[in-house]
Amino acid sequence: MRIILLGAPGSGKGTQAENLMRDYGCPQISTGVLLRETIEQGTTVGKTVEEIMARGDLVSDEIVLDLIANSLEDIEDEKGYLLDGYPRNINQARSLNILLNSINRPLQHTILIDVDPEVLVKRLSGRRTCSLTGRTLNIYFSSQDELDACTNSGGELIQRDDDHIESIKKRIEVYKEQTEPMIKFYSEMGILKVIDGEGAIDEVYSRLLSQVN
Numbered sequence: 001m002r003i004i005l006l007g008a009p010g011s012g013k014g015t016q017a018e019n020l021m022r023d024y025g026c027p028q029i030s031t032g033v034l035l036r037e038t039i040e041q042g043t044t045v046g047k048t049v050e051e052i053m054a055r056g057d058l059v060s061d062e063i064v065l066d067l068i069a070n071s072l073e074d075i076e077d078e079k080g081y082l083l084d085g086y087p088r089n090i091n092q093a094r095s096l097n098i099l100l101n102s103i104n105r106p107l108q109h110t111i112l113i114d115v116d117p118e119v120l121v122k123r124l125s126g127r128r129t130c131s132l133t134g135r136t137l138n139i140y141f142s143s144q145d146e147l148d149a150c151t152n153s154g155g156e157l158i159q160r161d162d163d164h165i166e167s168i169k170k171r172i173e174v175y176k177e178q179t180e181p182m183i184k185f186y187s188e189m190g191i192l193k194v195i196d197g198e199g200a201i202d203e204v205y206s207r208l209l210s211q212v213n
């Protein structure tokens, strides 16, 4: 499967990517994850990226295109790919098309996960990652059993640095200004499907599968 998951911060791209990876073995390429790894390397580029991400702005198109191109090189052709958080503006969408055509691995699906902005804020402020399993959880939406499974095994529920209210508001604003215009781009390519991203995680996943199968 060769697919892009599009949607505002907190719409559930990462959560649904985990489901697709589990069921289809489709490798996830998340620019957010790759950028956080770049920060951990402590390089000059990493320090610049850290400041930009803490503000909730977008990192430069050149940096993210390099990350994507390198990741695609490392993935075997037959496994497909799942892009999460990339592209995020028209320029990135155009560069991606050029890149994918040049390696003969064109897109099959672009799924937009649609969620009300008020729900996004609650999801992002409640998001936690289990330090042991890396699983994405939520203090408002996950069951107590799921949260306890992490902490009772000695794990910690970690909050992301950019999941504070100022950065959340800025990220949603940047999404509206820069990412939403891309919806028309993919719609005109004839590969855009929109799904309702509200309701239980499994319900949203069923909607997603009904669009890709």
Ligand code: AP5
Residues within 6 Å of the ligand: 007, 008, 009, 010, 011, 012, 013, 014, 015, 016, 030, 031, 032, 033, 035, 052, 053, 056, 057, 058, 059, 060, 061, 064, 084, 085, 086, 087, 088, 092, 123, 124, 126, 127, 128, 136, 137, 138, 141, 162, 171, 197, 198, 199, 200, 201, 204
């Ligand atoms: P990135 O890491 O990509 O973050 P994001 O786009 O802001 O998206 P999120 O990861 O916050 O949300 P998500 O949609 O994956 O939601 P999730 O599944 O976790 O990017 C971070 C930063 O990096 C950007 O701000 C930018 O600075 C930079 N960057 C990244 N890509 C870039 C690019 N291409 N160009 C330039 N800069 C770039 O779910 C959220 C929460 O909701 C979780 O707690 C989850 O458990 C919960 N949840 C999910 N679904 C449901 C449901 N159905 N019901 C209840 N709760 C749910």
